[in-house]
Amino acid sequence: MSKSHILFLLKTFLCASLILPVFVSADQGLKYNAYGLKTYTIETTHFRLSYTEGLEDVAKEAGDQFEKLYSIYRECYGVTLPTKTEILVVDGELTNGLAQWNLNFIVIWCHDLDFTLRGSHDWLRGVCSHEFGHIVSLWSP
Ligand SMILES: [Zn+2]
Numbered sequence: 001m002s003k004s005h006i007l008f009l010l011k012t013f014l015c016a017s018l019i020l021p022v023f024v025s026a027d028q029g030l031k032y033n034a035y036g037l038k039t040y041t042i043e044t045t046h047f048r049l050s051y052t053e054g055l056e057d058v059a060k061e062a063g064d065q066f067e068k069l070y071s072i073y074r075e076c077y078g079v080t081l082p083t084k085t086e087i088l089v090v091d092g093e094l095t096n097g098l099a100q101w102n103l104n105f106i107v108i109w110c111h112d113l114d115f116t117l118r119g120s121h122d123w124l125r126g127v128c129s130h131e132f133g134h135i136v137s138l139w140s141p
Contacts, residue, residue, distance in 0.1 A: 046085065049066075049088075050086070052089070058108075058124065078141060082104065087108065088107045092111050094109045097127040104139075
């Protein structure tokens with residue numbers, strides 16, 4: 001991981017740490033400090049996906065979904081992103097997504113993907129579409 005990549009992630013986490021407390025109520029608060037978690041990175045043509053231990057399959061599936069979306073959204077919005085979109089896939093106490101359009105960065109918290117009340121739709125495909133839609137639509141001319 002390059003120095004610029006680490007700085008990019010630190011800036012993004014700083015931004016997320018300023019935003020998250022607004023959306024996380026006290027009883028749903030994050031219960032552990034993620035410092036020291038080992039991360040791995042895979043790349044596709046248009047994305048760099050970093051993930052924590054045990055989430056390689058989820059990251060690969062998300063990468064496949066993002067690549068499918070890339071040409072669809074690019075054709076629809078006529079936008080070329082300045083760099084590969086950075087994706088962080090982590091486990092946590094939330095199942096959620098966050099897009100930092102100005103940083104071309106997405107976080108996916110994929111806790112409990114098999115939650116039975118979620119219904120039969122594919123949550124991961126949906127959150128990838130939703131968050132990447134934020135990125136592409138706000139970069140569009
Ligand atoms: Zn949204």
